[in-house]
Amino acid sequence: MGDQQSDVVNGGEKDVTIKTTSPAYNRQRIEGDNTLIELPWIGKINLRGNAENKRFIEKVAAVVGCALPVEANTQEQHKSITVFWLGPDEWLIHCEIDAVAELMEKIKSDLSSIHHAVTDVSDYYTVLQLQGPDVTALLRKGCPLDLHPEVFKSSHCTQTRFGHASVLLHKLDKSTFNIQIRWSYTEYLWDYLVSAMDAIDR
Amino acid sequence: MLVIECPWCGKRDQTEFSCHGEAHIARPLNTEELSEEEWGNYVFFRSNTKGVHYERWVHDHGCRRWFNVARNTHSDHIYGSYKPGEAAPTIDAPDTPEAKS
Ligand SMILES: [Zn+2]
Numbered sequence: 001m002g003d004q005q006s007d008v009v010n011g012g013e014k015d016v017t018i019k020t021t022s023p024a025y026n027r028q029r030i031e032g033d034n035t036l037i038e039l040p041w042i043g044k045i046n047l048r049g050n051a052e053n054k055r056f057i058e059k060v061a062a063v064v065g066c067a068l069p070v071e072a073n074t075q076e077q078h079k080s081i082t083v084f085w086l087g088p089d090e091w092l093i094h095c096e097i098d099a100v101a102e103l104m105e106k107i108k109s110d111l112s113s114i115h116h117a118v119t120d121v122s123d124y125y126t127v128l129q130l131q132g133p134d135v136t137a138l139l140r141k142g143c144p145l146d147l148h149p150e151v152f153k154s155s156h157c158t159q160t161r162f163g164h165a166s167v168l169l170h171k172l173d174k175s176t177f178n179i180q181i182r183w184s185y186t187e188y189l190w191d192y193l194v195s196a197m198d199a200i201d202r
Numbered sequence: 203m204l205v206i207e208c209p210w211c212g213k214r215d216q217t218e219f220s221c222h223g224e225a226h227i228a229r230p231l232n233t234e235e236l237s238e239e240e241w242g243n244y245v246f247f248r249s250n251t252k253g254v255h256y257e258r259w260v261h262d263h264g265c266r267r268w269f270n271v272a273r274n275t276h277s278d279h280i281y282g283s284y285k286p287g288e289a290a291p292t293i294d295a296p297d298t299p300e301a302k303s
């Protein structure tokens with residue numbers, strides 16, 4: 001905990017300390033060939049809108065530079081932007097943390113006449129990256145999803161459960177998964193994965 | 203353990219979902235005219251079916267959308283899922299002996 005950065009913000013009568021990093025900040029865990037790290041400073045924007053409205057789909061695609069994924073459990077990428085399908089009318093955009101404000105303004109202005117909602121959730125979630133030959137076995141310790149490589153393929157993403165926590169799972173390749181989790185559950189997921197890694201290593 | 207098909211995400215483990223009781227119960231429109239008994243029937247009384255049951259589920263750990271499931275409360279057999287607003291499917295061959303008679 002001691003390595004966390006913090007900002008002191010003047011909250012009126014007394015100063016309020018706000019942590020600007022998740023509990024997993026600067027941590028890394030290596031057990032055998034498996035590695036667990038946090039990917040900090042990813043900008044995250046939640047987008048809601050009507051996928052059946054062609055104008056909505058086109059306008060968003062023009063802003064982010066790639067198609068808006070309308071197929072379940074898929075994602076699209078363009079440069080440093082990744083757009084994840086979350087539901088039939090909901091997406092999550094990952095981008096550079098410094099690009100969030102500008103991207104949100106661009107979406108709001110370009111879609112001003114179209115029913116939609118954008119929310120900055122950058123500090124609501126963080127992303128852990130699990131890498132190594134045993135990733136699938138490690139995820140099976142807490143996730144009921146069918147992770148067979150013929151079913152959950154590289155590039156697939158989905159919201160699911162790990163232990164008691166809701167997560168967004170993104171398979172980058174057969175040995176690398178990104179796991180997005182709420183900050184308040186980060187410690188829980190970290191400890192759960194570390195004990196799973198300990199058990200595998202033995 | 204049940205495998206439930208979310209109409210949007212596909213087949214998932216039961217533990218990603220939660221069930222919220224009988225489906226297709228419409229809120230009365232003439233609320234100011236209802237007697238206490240009619241309110242009570244709407245709020246508390248359910249069919250408590252043994253056999254084919256149409257019920258509401260939500261994909262809590264997935265897309266967080268609501269949908270309906272046709273399930274046999276006797277055998278736990280799930281006939282299928284359908285989206286809100288869609289008509290309940292007719293189940294021809296319920297596998298509960300009592301439900302057939
Ligand atoms: Zn779903």
